[in-house]
Amino acid sequence: MFKVIIVADDFTGSNDTGVQLAKYGYLSVTMTEISSLEKYEDIIDALVIDTETRSLPPLKAYETLKEVSSLIARYKDAVLYKKIDSTLRGNIGAELKALRESLKPEIIVFAPAFPKNGRTTRNGIHYLNGVPVDKTELAKDPRNPVTTSDVKKLLEESLDIPVRLKKLEEMNENLAETILQDLGKYDVFAFDAATEEDLVRIAEAVLALEKKALWVGSAGLAEALMVCLEKRKNEDGILVVAGSVSQVTRRQISRAAEESQIALAKVDVKRALTNPCDEVKRVFAQVLDFMDKAKDVIIASALEEKDVTDAIAVGKSLGLSSAETSEAIARFMGEVAHEVVKARRPAGMVLTGGDTAIHVVKKLSATGCRINSELEPGIPELVLIGGVADGVKVVTKAGAFGNDESILKAVKFLKNR
Numbered sequence: 001m002f003k004v005i006i007v008a009d010d011f012t013g014s015n016d017t018g019v020q021l022a023k024y025g026y027l028s029v030t031m032t033e034i035s036s037l038e039k040y041e042d043i044i045d046a047l048v049i050d051t052e053t054r055s056l057p058p059l060k061a062y063e064t065l066k067e068v069s070s071l072i073a074r075y076k077d078a079v080l081y082k083k084i085d086s087t088l089r090g091n092i093g094a095e096l097k098a099l100r101e102s103l104k105p106e107i108i109v110f111a112p113a114f115p116k117n118g119r120t121t122r123n124g125i126h127y128l129n130g131v132p133v134d135k136t137e138l139a140k141d142p143r144n145p146v147t148t149s150d151v152k153k154l155l156e157e158s159l160d161i162p163v164r165l166k167k168l169e170e171m172n173e174n175l176a177e178t179i180l181q182d183l184g185k186y187d188v189f190a191f192d193a194a195t196e197e198d199l200v201r202i203a204e205a206v207l208a209l210e211k212k213a214l215w216v217g218s219a220g221l222a223e224a225l226m227v228c229l230e231k232r233k234n235e236d237g238i239l240v241v242a243g244s245v246s247q248v249t250r251r252q253i254s255r256a257a258e259e260s261q262i263a264l265a266k267v268d269v270k271r272a273l274t275n276p277c278d279e280v281k282r283v284f285a286q287v288l289d290f291m292d293k294a295k296d297v298i299i300a301s302a303l304e305e306k307d308v309t310d311a312i313a314v315g316k317s318l319g320l321s322s323a324e325t326s327e328a329i330a331r332f333m334g335e336v337a338h339e340v341v342k343a344r345r346p347a348g349m350v351l352t353g354g355d356t357a358i359h360v361v362k363k364l365s366a367t368g369c370r371i372n373s374e375l376e377p378g379i380p381e382l383v384l385i386g387g388v389a390d391g392v393k394v395v396t397k398a399g400a401f402g403n404d405e406s407i408l409k410a411v412k413f414l415k416n417r
Helices: 011-022 058-072 092-103 151-159 175-182 196-209 219-234 247-257 269-274 276-292 305-317 322-343 354-363 406-415
Strands: 004-008 028-031 046-050 079-083 107-111 119-122 125-128 164-166 188-191 213-217 238-242 262-266 296-300 348-352 368-376 379-385 393-397
Touching (some): 004 011, 011 046, 011 219, 092 107, 092 151, 238 322, 247 262, 262 276, 296 406, 368 393, 368 406
Parallel strands (some): 004 046, 004 079, 028 046, 238 348, 262 296, 348 393
Antiparallel strands (some): 119 125
């Protein structure tokens, strides 16, 4: 499913906002025809919709956004962003009215500033290079003349509701708390912003509320939002599931486990074969404990040759061939991974060993994957499609592939995506 949906009113604006997501690894696509969105929902991360409504009559823009809303309403987990012109041109009020009525967000965040390009908001007045936008040449734009630089007035007159203006002096560590206090009376908030840091503070504060938000702004707020979402993602750990018995993988595990940030959860292969339910519970509890301590975690079935010979011996005692024993352990690794991901969605996963990788993917109910890039020869980065880990980035590795640093490199790569 789409992680982010951007609705923009012109083509260049669609792209200057979509590129903010692309910079953070989101596969972003701008579409001008949206009758068949479902074809793309498992392929791309960010959908950018160009409605071409900036120069339409207000009523037609309202009707168009109502239609768009009906198509995107079902993507309830996506971050929803309404991209507006950074100088307040277009049918901002009419389009917000349509989105607000149809999607019913708990909070609307209106911050049109784009400080990098000279667009700032102070005391509710929006400026272009220090001049109120309605005092610039934009007031004479033949197609989209700017009629006001007062953001609160613009919103209140269009939406016919009171709007809470948050001024620069309120951009402090208590911002989230003060927004929450005001939410009972207001659902639309306009924000001053003079710097990129102001926009980041706004995004951090609203995200902390865990409310269904409609974000409204230019490319400036979009970039700030991506910064904050990436920061949150990187607070989650990377999960490595290593079921390969290859000496190469065992050396890679040992090297990665030397890092203080990476914890090792060793599977008791005898218990995994003779009492798998209890061993799943034990490993699951250990992994979650490590994750609670902000650790990346490796779940490994074999650290030395003795682990391999012990597993074969236990399997033989149970009447299993070596191949059947290997299959049973791979199945066990899939079960553990499934329980962990259900409880704590990781920022990324590394799967090593072919049997282990496919058991994990199937247990997570993924229908496939999108191949993104290659970290090392034969070691790709993927994005899972469907299931409980939909959208999670994954690195897969055949057991004997790579060098001693390969698992560690994969973990670091996923942390920085």
